[in-house]
Amino acid sequence: MKHSFIALIEDKCTSCMLCVRECPAWCIHLDSHTVDVTDEGARRPKKVNVLDSFEIDYSLCMYCGVCIDVCPFDALAWDEHRALVTTNREDMLLGIEELGPSGSS
Amino acid sequence: MPRSSTWEKVEPADWRSTIEELRDKGFIFFDFLTGVDQENVDGSNACEVVAHLATKDLSSSHFVSTQVFGELPSITDLIPAAQWHERECTEMFGIQFIGGSANPLLRHEYLGRPPLRKSTVLAARVLTPWPGAAEPEIKEDGRKVGNASRRRQRPPGVPENWLQT
Amino acid sequence: MTRYALTSDPSVSVEVVSASLACCTLELQVALSSGALTRVPEGDVGPSVIVIAGTVTDALVPSVLELIHSYPDTKVMSFGACATSGGPYWDSPPVSKGIDQFVEVSTYVAGCPPRPDAFIQAIQELSVNGAL
Known part of the structure; x- marks a missing residue:
């Protein structure tokens, strides 16, 4: 596996913030909100986090893989995505859409 | 890599004599000397100084460490090669080596604080908004009305109320 | 300074000046000798890309600027x-x-260090954009 890209598997992310807090470069930004979900037969609703946005700033990322290691739900993974070359520094900020694993698109 | 290595913790008063004894016993290869900040280990402002010596054929090696509060006798008269390491240790960890060289190694003025000490706060870590401070928000009609957790998070390496003091 | 052409497309050639500041330089050397680039005779047009590879400290900024300004029409990577x-x-x-605080940058290559193929891709994209 090439260590050339860190991909986000959106469905697995629970917005627990662990990757954001452990990142030594502070290059991950995550926004989420909480909703009440009532399961059938449950007595009271449970709180569920919904991921609003997830961004990795690849101009800062040092590909250390700490975020991949700490993710308890394997929502982040090494990926053989294309190497990232841009003409704008802002284009290095990748959101949920661009972070999808290479097999999915 | 040496085949056998031993660790020994000594009192600062025995620092020189231990090194001298080891050198005379044949541990003549001086590998390095460095500081290890103990702040997060025991809460004190102590710094550990570690020296690594090995025999000439590298078959056996010895780590000597001592806990230092600010100063330690220099070993440069016993092992001249230690001078560079002691000067680095002085600049990076703020440890004074009594009888050692007073020449600075890089001479960078760093707010007057040794840069490798954990108590030296990097201003960029305070002034940059920490992305980890965010919490899942509670929203009503798309508007934020609160945070899921009331626990305030601080970024690693930034003490509480650092800007206020 | 040496001129290199893309092995896959010899019409694209670059002359690289590298500011070797830290470990990224090693990866750049790997990219230059990876086989994706071939050495070609030096032209008389001068360098086409200045590659800033590595950590730029504030103390080094004047030297880096001097290097960049000594090749006025050259793209900065x-x-x-x-x-x-x-x-x-x-x-x-x-x-x-970030060097874009004091100089105009044509291409950013992500990575720590970037992979050799990222450098090749950057050269390709510069040539597609007509920058070379």
Whole structure:
């Protein structure tokens, strides 16, 4: 596996913030909100986090893989995505859409 | 890599004599000397100084460490090669080596604080908004009305109320 | 200074000046000798790309600027996280937070260090954009 890209598997992310807090470069930004979900037969609703946005700033990322290691739900993974070359520094900020694993698109 | 290595913790008063004894016993290869900040280990402002010596054929090696509060006798008269390491240790960890060289190694003025000490706060870590401070928000009609957790998070390496003091 | 052509497309050739500041330089050397580039005779047009590879400290900024200004029409490539934003040293006081603060950058290459194919891709994209 090439260590050339860190991909986000959106469905697995629970917005627990662990990757954001452990990142030594502070290059991950995550926004989420909480909703009440009532399961059938449950007595009271449970709180569920919904991921609003997830961004990795690849101009800062040092590909250390700490975020991949700490993710308890394997929502982040090494990926053989294309190497990232841009003409704008802002284009290095990748959101949920661009972070999808290479097999999915 | 040496085949056998031993660790020994000594009192600062025995620092020189231990090194001298080891050198005379044949541990003549001086590998390095460095500081290890103990702040997060025991809460004190102590710094550990570690020296690594090995025999000439590298078959056996010895780590000597001592806990230092600010100063330690220099070993440069016993092992001249230690001078560079002691000067680095002085600049990076703020440890004074009594009888050692007073020449600075890089001479960078760093707010007057040794840069490798954990108590030296990097201003960029305070002034940059920490992305980890965010919490899942509670929203009503798309508007934020609160945070899921009331626990305030601080970024690693930034003490509480650092800007206020 | 040596001129290189893309092995896959010899019509694209670049002359690279590299500011070798830190470990990214090693990866750049790997990219230059990876086989994707072939050495070709030096032309008389001068260098086409200045690659800033590595950590730029504030103390080094004048030297880096001098290098860049000595080749006025040459594109600047920010190679790796350090040159782009400070990278792993983003919180370090002596390190400048990205060379785009003081010079116009044509291409940013992500990575710490960037992979050799990222450099080849950057050269390709520069040539597609007509920058070379």
